[in-house]
Amino acid sequence: MKKPVWYKTDVGLNARMAITLGAMFLLYAAFVFFLYSVLRGGLALIIIIAVGVLIFQLFTSDKVAIWSMGAQEVSEQQAPKLHAMVERLAQQTNLPKPKIAIARNGAPNAFATGRDQKHAVICVTTSLLSKLDDNQLEAVLAHEMTHILNNDMQVMTLIMFVPMLAGMLMQFLSRMFLWGAMFGGYGGGGFGGGRGRGRDNNGGALAIMLLVLVGSAVVSAVSFLLTRAFSRYREFAADRGSALITGAPQNLESALMAISGQQVGRIPDADLRSADAVSAFCFVPVSNFRNQDEFSELFSTHPSLQHRIERLQQIQLRMEQAPRIHE
Amino acid sequence: MGFFDAIFGKQKLVPPAKNDRLFAISTADITLETQEDMKPVLSSGVCFRGVASGPFKQIQQDLQNLLNASGDLGLQSRPFEDNLGYKWILLTGADFQTLVTGMHMVSQTLLDQGYGEQLLSAVFRFNTDNDKPVYFIYNFKRGMYYPFVPRPDSHSHQRNNPDEMRLSNVLKNDLPMEPEFERWYAMWDLPF
Numbered sequence: 001m002k003k004p005v006w007y008k009t010d011v012g013l014n015a016r017m018a019i020t021l022g023a024m025f026l027l028y029a030a031f032v033f034f035l036y037s038v039l040r041g042g043l044a045l046i047i048i049i050a051v052g053v054l055i056f057q058l059f060t061s062d063k064v065a066i067w068s069m070g071a072q073e074v075s076e077q078q079a080p081k082l083h084a085m086v087e088r089l090a091q092q093t094n095l096p097k098p099k100i101a102i103a104r105n106g107a108p109n110a111f112a113t114g115r116d117q118k119h120a121v122i123c124v125t126t127s128l129l130s131k132l133d134d135n136q137l138e139a140v141l142a143h144e145m146t147h148i149l150n151n152d153m154q155v156m157t158l159i160m161f162v163p164m165l166a167g168m169l170m171q172f173l174s175r176m177f178l179w180g181a182m183f184g185g186y187g188g189g190g191f192g193g194g195r196g197r198g199r200d201n202n203g204g205a206l207a208i209m210l211l212v213l214v215g216s217a218v219v220s221a222v223s224f225l226l227t228r229a230f231s232r233y234r235e236f237a238a239d240r241g242s243a244l245i246t247g248a249p250q251n252l253e254s255a256l257m258a259i260s261g262q263q264v265g266r267i268p269d270a271d272l273r274s275a276d277a278v279s280a281f282c283f284v285p286v287s288n289f290r291n292q293d294e295f296s297e298l299f300s301t302h303p304s305l306q307h308r309i310e311r312l313q314q315i316q317l318r319m320e321q322a323p324r325i326h327e
Numbered sequence: 328m329g330f331f332d333a334i335f336g337k338q339k340l341v342p343p344a345k346n347d348r349l350f351a352i353s354t355a356d357i358t359l360e361t362q363e364d365m366k367p368v369l370s371s372g373v374c375f376r377g378v379a380s381g382p383f384k385q386i387q388q389d390l391q392n393l394l395n396a397s398g399d400l401g402l403q404s405r406p407f408e409d410n411l412g413y414k415w416i417l418l419t420g421a422d423f424q425t426l427v428t429g430m431h432m433v434s435q436t437l438l439d440q441g442y443g444e445q446l447l448s449a450v451f452r453f454n455t456d457n458d459k460p461v462y463f464i465y466n467f468k469r470g471m472y473y474p475f476v477p478r479p480d481s482h483s484h485q486r487n488n489p490d491e492m493r494l495s496n497v498l499k500n501d502l503p504m505e506p507e508f509e510r511w512y513a514m515w516d517l518p519f
Contacts, residue, residue: 250493269485
């Protein structure tokens with residue numbers, strides 16, 4: 001397909017996604033290998049349970065997410081404008097039109113979920129609808145459509161599989177230890193499989209359980225950071241998709257700004273002259289508080305407002321310069 | 328801040344006004360006219376505060392003399408006080424270059440007379456191809472510009488943030504652009 005002249009593959013972003021995925025794959029493979037080497041046959045049972053949970057999660061994701069937000073699906077009569085917008089975007093992205101739900105909620109927010117593109121749901125909150133104008137709303141919907149287009153829900157569920165497995169093991173084992181401490185003895189050490197024999201059965205099982213517990217904890221911690229990083233890259237990709245679909249990155253930029261809870265990084269409506277006495281003469285630059293975000297960003301699913309705007313502006317600049325780009 | 332300033336508590340409360348980067352708007356003008364189909368409006372203003380009416384009259388007089396002395400630039404100045412109590416020197420010029428030069432002269436005069444701390448902003452106006460106003464505000468304390476696009480025919484004081492962000496991005500090589508969005512204060516109901 002012919003791309004517009006300003007289109008440029010985000011090599012950096014793709015590379016980072018690939019590296020993160022690679023690191024996750026290595027970590028997960030090592031963990032599964034580790035589990036197999038200590039648990040042998042017991043591993044199959046755990047994996048069957050984990051896969052079951054995973055499939056259940058994927059298939060109920062739309063209902064659970066909508067239920068937990070207290071959202072309701074809305075018909076075309078109830079929300080004609082929203083339906084019209086989503087329909088246009090669906091046509092443009094060649095996706096089946098997703099269902100639309102609205103949640104009565106104080107926080108401006110939107111998300112997309114569903115087990116596949118045919119069962120996708122886009123949910124928006126009432127406060128999002130009231131805070132954004134039509135262009136900004138369309139930009140946010142285009143961001144969510146890109147999530148659907150990129151199968152982000154499925155990809156994220158998939159990469160969460162091993163962390164979930166580790167989490168399950170941790171919960172299960174720590175409970176076993178608790179019971180063990182309460183009732184004395186370790187109840188045959190279920191996981192031992194055929195390894196422990198004779199008198200040292202109990203001691204061996206205990207050592208294995210401890211080993212698995214520690215291994216699971218390490219994998220949980222590292223995979224937490226990796227999956228969060230990966231999630232942030234998917235957000236950048238969805239921002240990018242919104243910019244390409246709407247052709248106006250500034251709409252998403254200002255929408256993100258409008259719905260961010262913080263004052264830092266937001267264009268004020270206040271007059272310079274009224275702010276003059278306080279802020280304009282304020283000695284400590286607000287930017288000094290910015291850097292605190294850098295560290296907490298490591299632990300969050302979404303990149304910081306500042307980073308998202310920076311990236312959108314890069315895309316926008318290329319769009320603006322399109323008439324002067326010669327291939 | 329020097330050692331003795333620290334000893335005697337002469338810390339400057341207000342960062343010094345910088346007017347040297349005011350001229351950058353001339354470069355931006357070219358980009359705006361060629362890429363955005365915008366036209367500069369040939370009137371602009373310097374905004375400052377807290378000057379008593381006696382000295383203000385004196386400033387006006389000095390300024391007018393200066394403008395007259397510079398002869399055939401065709402600059403006209405006019406004092407103005409807005410409803411927030413801030414003083415303005417409004418300028419009109421024959422072309423944009425002259426106007427920018429004039430704005431620098433006005434701010435330099437105020438600086439020379441020791442009113443640097445009172446200097447707030449310089450404002451230039453452009454019109455889009457369908458005559459909607461786009462303002463560029465120069466903050467003397469920061470020495471940086473930022474765009475201000477009020478939504479037209481709204482008295483509810485709403486601004487067009489998408490356009491502002493787009494323009495700042497387009498002009499980021501031409502203008503020293505204020506990087507902190509939270510400092511992009513509006514200036515409502517401008518007299519030009």
